[in-house]
Amino acid sequence: MSRVHLTQSAAPAAGRSSPPALALDTIVRGDCVAAMDRLPEKSVDMIFADPPYNLQLDGTLHRPDQSRVDACDDHWDQFASFEAYDAFTRAWLLAARRVLKPTGTIWVIGSYHNIFRVGASLQDLGYWILNDVIWRKTNPMPNFRGRRFQNAHETLIWASRDQKAKSYTFNYESLKAANDDVQMRSDWLFPICNGGERLKDGAGEKVHPTQKPEALLARVLMAASRPGDVVLDPFFGTGTTGAVAKRLGRHFIGIEREQAYIDAAEARIAAVEPLDGASLTLVTGKRALPRVAFVSLIEAGLLAPGMTLTDSRRRWTATVQADGSLMTDGEQGSIHKMGARVQGLDACNGWTFWHFEEAGTLKPIDALRQKVRDGMAAAG
């Protein structure tokens, strides 16, 4: 077992329990199923997996200029049959599911050679697919023979542990803010990994045939993990997941069989400078704010029993009751229930629906909720 020492704190994020005796920020050498079986169950927050694609190449491909295409023909990408690939896939997906926390999610990347088998196995094992995400390549390799479309994308599947797992980590507001304030789509555009980022050996040969771009991993980690989280990569390769995790203040556990890849990954990760923690804070929306009981507005003296609230266009009115309910048309209930009732809807956000009058103008009671929250913050 190798260990990469981080300069950043290894303390877990506030409010998230960390498993005991989990060797963080290390690369485990060996078979990923055996290695995962040695980890505690429900111990990792996210899994990113870039398994063998089972490319089934035969023969050598040449470019139109007769140069040879350096194919991915490594022994670890060879399987005897679809059945053998399926058995391999089920085995590692099952082991991964055991170590994944209930709030955790898994990402698997693949191409049309293997991704359909991976997706079906995910579903068969009880994972619940949240999205498939398309990595559109700005600079894919052409189809040299002109017999197919240029294969210009790869597919990622994002899945939770099971259908019931509703509270998985997803930094929706961060992604939206990063995307010109529109929600992030399922198609992402990135260049392939080349240039200075691509690891080369002494002879100038690429160290790994399928090194993924750090930008892709960065979006994955920013979307589905938080600072301090533990990210597992069972097919670590040359450590893109680890490098990005370290940079983004996440912990990683890598599993890899080939010592040459481990060596390259360790050197690579050691050179990564973690971002300052202040750069890593996430945008949080209203969802993350503490709840405020409507009655606390009355208790704080911001509203008084007997006061009349209306909607923004004064079509409906309701009376504030001392117990924190509203009364309208002889019916009594929460601000939400009564807002829905007068409109004939199933649901309503009473905080933004109901207004009070101040200095001749109508203001939503949501403005008063903010005052209460400010007071809560001041009180610690």
Place this chain on the structure above:
Amino acid sequence: MSRVHLTQSAAPAAGRSSPPALALDTIVRGDCVAAMDRLPEKSVDMIFADPPYNLQLDGTLHRPDQSRVDACDDHWDQFASFEAYDAFTRAWLLAARRVLKPTGTIWVIGSYHNIFRVGASLQDLGYWILNDVIWRKTNPMPNFRGRRFQNAHETLIWASRDQKAKSYTFNYESLKAANDDVQMRSDWLFPICNGGERLKDGAGEKVHPTQKPEALLARVLMAASRPGDVVLDPFFGTGTTGAVAKRLGRHFIGIEREQAYIDAAEARIAAVEPLDGASLTLVTGKRALPRVAFVSLIEAGLLAPGMTLTDSRRRWTATVQADGSLMTDGEQGSIHKMGARVQGLDACNGWTFWHFEEAGTLKPIDALRQKVRDGMAAAG
């Protein structure tokens, strides 16, 4: 059995044998497996299939404005389990493979709910996947609860009958000429089917919950079939495949269970005006002839096949071809190649050279490219 009469010739393309006793340009009512089993083996040139997605929706979804999302909850999309869906999938894929010519290919469209199972079944049955193709939607439905990425694409799988089938139909040169002389990628951008193209009933309700855009089918048919070919659609719905096939001079065989869909499809297809045969010729050059794809102007309805383009001083003219090429003086090629040819030059920017007439004035097609670019920018 219903029959739609075409005005175009039903003669097969020269050099391609046509099966005997194959009722062309008709919609067969009934189960697709039984109907395909009644067709002669190796009788169709291409299959396009839009099977049920098995969405597994649960409960009702509301938009933030409390309006209800009109979900696809039709009985035909309900399956008891993944096993039941797999059995259904294998059955129709097997029947489809029997009727497909050795030179034929199959296209299947789906989403992450079903496409992985479809893809695995395709491979298990011996089909050979050529590409997966991503339909990126310019205007997908948002994720209203902010719990996932906006599901902004669907996936098509393109496969040949088996690995040995090397001489499948693929109009590589046409696609390339139509795509600004770079080979067509595996990610395609189209709007969803809405507006005037979307079939509505007397009450203004959509006739079919999942009608596909004609532009998508047009690219599929232009890529993998030739004029006179027979295109089978075992899940015909409201007949997008048939409408596009008729317009592009292909024959179709539709299979559909619901009479209401058949009625809508027949009326729709009857109203389709086939393109002139001269507009449908394909580029066949072996070498590369001379970036918004010119074909996307056609797919977007900004230009129509058969339209005449001229240079700014009306010295030369050319005709827009359905495959996205131009024809002039009996020669056919990209907008750049044809611009260069008429001027006797080595190279030419077809975007600024070729003009179309609008309200009596000539405008460069580059103005239309900007419109398409605006749509691309909107999609990220």
Place this chain on the structure above:
DNA sequence: ATTCATAATGAATCCAATA
């Protein structure tokens, strides 16, 4: 006729905390 404002809607596996 044109512009602007408002409403409607599309293959969607769409919540979290408390009782």
Place this chain on the structure above:
DNA sequence: ATATTGGATTCATTATGAA
């Protein structure tokens, strides 16, 4: 475990109606 309840959440396009 289930039931209840608070209250957070949408993008691009088309259709409709007002000015």
